[in-house]
Amino acid sequence: MIKLIIDGQAVTSEDGGSILKVARDNGIKIPTLCYLEDVSEVGSCRICVVEVEGRDELVTACNTPAADGMVILTNSDKVRESRKTMLNLILANHNKDCFNCGKNGMCELEALCREYEVEESTYVPTKKQEQKVYKDQNPFLVYDESKCIQCQRCVNTCAHVTGRKAIDVKRDGTHMLIDLPFGEDWKSTLCESCGNCSQACPTGALTEKRRKEYREWQTKKVRTTCPHCATGCQYDLVVKDNKIVDVIAADGPSNHGKLCVKGRSGSFDFVHSPDRIKYPLIKNKKTGEFERASWDEALDLVASKFMEIKKKYGSDSLAGFACSRSPNEDVYMVQKMVRTCFGTNNTDNCARVCHSASVAGLAMTLGSGAMTNPIYDITHDVDAILLVGSNPEEAHPVVGMQIRQAVQNGTKLIVVDPRDIGLTKYADIHLKIEPGTNIAFANGMMHIMIEENLIDKKFVEERTEGFEELAEIVKDYTPEKVAKICHIEKERLIEAARMYATANKAPIIYCLGVTEHSEGTRGVMSMSNMAMLCGKLGREGCGVNPLRGQNNVQGACDMGAMPTDFPGYQKVKNPDVVKKFEEAWGVELSKEPGIHATDVFPAAIEGKIKGLYIYGEDPVVTDADTTHIIKALKSLDFFVIQELFMTETAQLADVILPGMSYAEKEGTFSNTERRVQRVRKAVDLTQNPEFDIRLDTDIIIDLMNRMGYPQKQMTSAEIMDEIASLTPSFAGISHERLDSEECAKNALQWPCTSKDHPGTPIMHVGKFSRGLGWLYPTEYTPSKELPDEEYPLFLMTGRILYHYTTRAMTGRTPGLMEIEGKSFIEMNEQDADRLGIKDGELVKASSRRGTIQTTARVGTKVSPGETWMPFHFPDGNCNWLTNAALDPFCRIPEYKVCAIKVEKIK
Structure with a gap:
C-alpha cells in the first residue's frame, strides 16, 4: 500500500496504479477525453493533467504511476488553465453545431467546455470543415470527422475491446485521420457494426444514426438483460414517450460494457413492430381464417377443450x-x-x-448439468482455450470478443471445428475434423494424455471413478486411427493434447457443434472426461463450459x-x-x-x-x-x-x-x-x-x-x-435481493442456497455434485446418416452473427436484413467446380426429407464433401433437410450431420 495526498486529502492505494485510478477509487474526479479504463492510457488529450509537488511540468494522470508520498493537485489554477488551453485547441477544428448533434446532452467535450467556460476557440483551424470526411453508408453508424477530436477511443475500442481492428489511423501530412469503415465499401470491411466504438466516442463524431430521434433529457433508462443469446449482456433500454429508441451497454458481469450488433441494434424494433399480434385470435374451422375474440371467449375455449381432451383420453394425451x-x-x-x-x-x-445433451451429459458425469465457470474467468488470465464445436464470434459475439482479447494477451487457442470459423485465424491449432467425429477426437486426445503421462493422477485417484474402463477404451484410439477417422494430421492432434494438458489454466468451451448430434450426450461426456483427466475442474480458469444458445x-x-x-x-x-x-x-x-x-x-x-x-x-x-x-x-x-x-x-x-x-x-x-x-x-x-x-x-x-x-x-x-x-439451488434468490446494492454489479449465480449465500461462481470446488466424477466410457459411433452415392455431401447447420434463431426479433430490424437477409449454402470450391456451380448462383439442395432453393457461397470455409447452412431464413430453411435422428439419452436431433445433394438450377 502507498500513501498520497490528493487535493489535501490523505488517501491510500495499492502500489502500481495510476494517479487517475487512485483518484477515482477515492471519489476524486479527474476529467478525461481519450482514456478508457484497461484499454487506452495514451494521455493524448492532456485533459487529465495534474500538478505533482516537486515537478515543474504537469503530468497526465491516466498514465503516471502513483507513488508513495506524492502530493497532488487536481484542480489548481495551473491545472485548470492547462485544461482550458487544451479545450481551446480542440475546439479549433471541431464543428460546434451542437443543436443538430445526436450526442447533444451526452457529449463529454460539450460538458467539459461548459465546466471550463470555453465557448469559442481563439486558434485558427488547420483544416476547413468542408474538407472533412462524412461517412454514413453503414445502416446503423455514421462518422462525422468535423466533430472528431482524434482521441483514438474508437481505434482502441475496436482493437483492444472487441479485438476486431476494423478502424485504422492514417496521416494526411500533419493531420491524423481516423479511418472509419462506414463508407461505400462498409460491407467488405472487418466491421461487425457492433457500435462499441460509437459508445466510446466522447463527442458526436461517431454515433448511432438513431440518436437523432431523441435528446438525452427526453428519455428514461431501464436496466435489463439482452433477449438474444445466453451471454446475458446488461444494457439500458432508452425510452422516449413509451417507445424504445436506443440501447446503451452497461458494465455487466458478462459483457463489461460491450454489446454485439444484435444486442445494440436488434433488440427493440420488434417490440414496436406493427405486425405484433394485438388481441386473441380463434381459427374459424369453416374458413380456416383467424378471427378476433375477447379474452373470455379465448380462455374459456382453451380451458374447456384441454379439459375435454383430458377427460376423454387421459392426462398424458x-x-x-x-x-x-x-x-x-x-x-x-x-x-x-x-x-x-x-x-x-x-x-x-x-x-x-x-443443449439438453449438456444437461444430461454433465449431470451424469459431474452431478450438475451446467457451465462450471464464469465467462470472465475462462477468457481472462488463462493459458489456453480448447474451443470445440463453438463459433462464439457469431453465436455468442461478446464471448467471442473476449476470446479475441485473450489471444491478444497471449492465451493459446485450439479450435476444433469442421469449418474455418472467424477465430480460426487467431488459433494456434485448428483441428478441422470431419462432422460427427467429436468423440473420436476426444478419445484420441485422452489416449495421448495417458500415454505421455500428462494426466493429473492425484485428481483422478481422489476425485473420479471409472478410469480403468475409460483407459482401456481410449487405448485403441491411437493418433493414427483418430487422424484417419477425423481427417486431420496426427501431429496436430498430439500438439493439441499436449497444449491443453500441460496448460495450468485451460477451459473447455463448447456449443451446439458438440450437442446437436445423435451421440450428443456422449460427446458432452467426452468433454467432461478430458477435463477430469487433467484435473481441470473445480478451479479458476478451467472447467467444462457449454455456451447456451438462447437467452x-x-x-x-x-x-x-x-x-x-x-x-x-x-x-x-x-x-x-x-x-x-x-x-x-x-x-x-x-x-x-x-x-x-x-x-x-x-x-x-x-x-x-x-x-x-x-x-x-x-x-x-x-x-x-x-x-x-x-x-x-x-x-x-x-x-x-x-x-x-x-x-x-x-x-x-x-x-x-x-x-x-x-x-x-x-x-x-x-x-x-x-x-x-x-x-x-x-x-x-x-x-x-x-x-x-x-x-x-x-x-x-x-x-x-x-x-x-x-x-x-x-x-x-x-x-x-x-x-x-x-428449489434448493434458488433458495437465496429473490427480486428484492437482485435489485439490492449487494447484487447490482454481479447478480447471483446458482447454487445460491440461502438468503445470505453469495452464490457459486465456480462449480465442483473440492467435490463434485455427484460425489466422485464419472469418467464415462465413450466409444465413437458414426452419425446416423452419412453421405452416399445419391446424397454425396455432408450438411452442417448453425447461426450467423446478424440474426437470432427464427429472426422473429432480428428480422424486424431493417439494418440487419440489409447486412444479411437471404439464405445461403457454403460449398467447397472443388465440389462447386465439379458441379458447375459459381459463387452467388441459385442452387437446389435436397435430402431424403425435402428440397429447398438457396444461394451458393463458394470457397474453402468447409472441406471438400461438406456444406454448411444457417437456419434463419424462410427463403431456404435448412430444417426441411435436417435429420430428426435422436440422441438416446436426451432425444436431441442430429442437426449437425445429414446427407444432401446440391444441384445447379438451369
Whole structure:
C-alpha cells in the first residue's frame, strides 16, 4: 500500500496504479477525453493533467504511476488553465453545431467546455470543415470527422475491446485521420457494426444514426438483460414517450460494457413492430381464417377443450412447452400449469433441440448439468482455450470478443471445428475434423494424455471413478486411427493434447457443434472426461463450459420445463420430491416422467398426443425435418400458442393468445454461466388502444383457474419467491435481493442456497455434485446418416452473427436484413467446380426429407464433401433437410450431420 495526498486529502492505494485510478477509487474526479479504463492510457488529450509537488511540468494522470508520498493537485489554477488551453485547441477544428448533434446532452467535450467556460476557440483551424470526411453508408453508424477530436477511443475500442481492428489511423501530412469503415465499401470491411466504438466516442463524431430521434433529457433508462443469446449482456433500454429508441451497454458481469450488433441494434424494433399480434385470435374451422375474440371467449375455449381432451383420453394425451426466451417466472408457471392442470409431466422447452445433451451429459458425469465457470474467468488470465464445436464470434459475439482479447494477451487457442470459423485465424491449432467425429477426437486426445503421462493422477485417484474402463477404451484410439477417422494430421492432434494438458489454466468451451448430434450426450461426456483427466475442474480458469444458445435456455431447464425434472433438477422419479411439490401445490401429481418435446411430435402423428400448448416457440422453423413437424401439428385435435407474431407455427394453431415481449414485463433470465439477472419493464403497450394484450403470467394463471386449479394471482417477484421456497439451488434468490446494492454489479449465480449465500461462481470446488466424477466410457459411433452415392455431401447447420434463431426479433430490424437477409449454402470450391456451380448462383439442395432453393457461397470455409447452412431464413430453411435422428439419452436431433445433394438450377 502507498500513501498520497490528493487535493489535501490523505488517501491510500495499492502500489502500481495510476494517479487517475487512485483518484477515482477515492471519489476524486479527474476529467478525461481519450482514456478508457484497461484499454487506452495514451494521455493524448492532456485533459487529465495534474500538478505533482516537486515537478515543474504537469503530468497526465491516466498514465503516471502513483507513488508513495506524492502530493497532488487536481484542480489548481495551473491545472485548470492547462485544461482550458487544451479545450481551446480542440475546439479549433471541431464543428460546434451542437443543436443538430445526436450526442447533444451526452457529449463529454460539450460538458467539459461548459465546466471550463470555453465557448469559442481563439486558434485558427488547420483544416476547413468542408474538407472533412462524412461517412454514413453503414445502416446503423455514421462518422462525422468535423466533430472528431482524434482521441483514438474508437481505434482502441475496436482493437483492444472487441479485438476486431476494423478502424485504422492514417496521416494526411500533419493531420491524423481516423479511418472509419462506414463508407461505400462498409460491407467488405472487418466491421461487425457492433457500435462499441460509437459508445466510446466522447463527442458526436461517431454515433448511432438513431440518436437523432431523441435528446438525452427526453428519455428514461431501464436496466435489463439482452433477449438474444445466453451471454446475458446488461444494457439500458432508452425510452422516449413509451417507445424504445436506443440501447446503451452497461458494465455487466458478462459483457463489461460491450454489446454485439444484435444486442445494440436488434433488440427493440420488434417490440414496436406493427405486425405484433394485438388481441386473441380463434381459427374459424369453416374458413380456416383467424378471427378476433375477447379474452373470455379465448380462455374459456382453451380451458374447456384441454379439459375435454383430458377427460376423454387421459392426462398424458396433453403436452405443454415453455419458452426458453421468456423469463424464469413465466417458464415456472407454464410447467406448473401442465403438471397441476393437465395432470402430466409432458412439459419441455427448446433446450431439447439444442443443449439438453449438456444437461444430461454433465449431470451424469459431474452431478450438475451446467457451465462450471464464469465467462470472465475462462477468457481472462488463462493459458489456453480448447474451443470445440463453438463459433462464439457469431453465436455468442461478446464471448467471442473476449476470446479475441485473450489471444491478444497471449492465451493459446485450439479450435476444433469442421469449418474455418472467424477465430480460426487467431488459433494456434485448428483441428478441422470431419462432422460427427467429436468423440473420436476426444478419445484420441485422452489416449495421448495417458500415454505421455500428462494426466493429473492425484485428481483422478481422489476425485473420479471409472478410469480403468475409460483407459482401456481410449487405448485403441491411437493418433493414427483418430487422424484417419477425423481427417486431420496426427501431429496436430498430439500438439493439441499436449497444449491443453500441460496448460495450468485451460477451459473447455463448447456449443451446439458438440450437442446437436445423435451421440450428443456422449460427446458432452467426452468433454467432461478430458477435463477430469487433467484435473481441470473445480478451479479458476478451467472447467467444462457449454455456451447456451438462447437467452434463457439455462433458466428454462432450471425452472423444471423438462419431462423428467421439477424445478432445480429435482427428479420426477423421486417420491420425496413429488410429495414436496404435491404439498406445496395442493394437488396430486403424476409420478411418471413425461415424454420429450421431440417425441411429442411423432406421438401426435400416432394419435397419442391430442392437445398441445406452446408458449413462444416456433418448431416448424427450428426443429429438424420440417415436413414431420407440420404433419404432427396438423394431427392434433387442439393446438394453442401464446406468441408475439404470426409465426409459421402460429399459423397452424386453433387459438393464438397474444404475448408480451421482454421489454414489457418484470422477471429474470439465467444466463449460460448460471447467473440470474433481472429483466425490467420499460414500456407499456397496453396504453395503445390497438393492443388488447395481457401479461403472460396473468394469462397462464387465468387458464389454470378456468381448468379447475385454484391458482392465486401473483406478481413476477412473488413467483420467484415460490420458486425459491421449492428449489434448493434458488433458495437465496429473490427480486428484492437482485435489485439490492449487494447484487447490482454481479447478480447471483446458482447454487445460491440461502438468503445470505453469495452464490457459486465456480462449480465442483473440492467435490463434485455427484460425489466422485464419472469418467464415462465413450466409444465413437458414426452419425446416423452419412453421405452416399445419391446424397454425396455432408450438411452442417448453425447461426450467423446478424440474426437470432427464427429472426422473429432480428428480422424486424431493417439494418440487419440489409447486412444479411437471404439464405445461403457454403460449398467447397472443388465440389462447386465439379458441379458447375459459381459463387452467388441459385442452387437446389435436397435430402431424403425435402428440397429447398438457396444461394451458393463458394470457397474453402468447409472441406471438400461438406456444406454448411444457417437456419434463419424462410427463403431456404435448412430444417426441411435436417435429420430428426435422436440422441438416446436426451432425444436431441442430429442437426449437425445429414446427407444432401446440391444441384445447379438451369
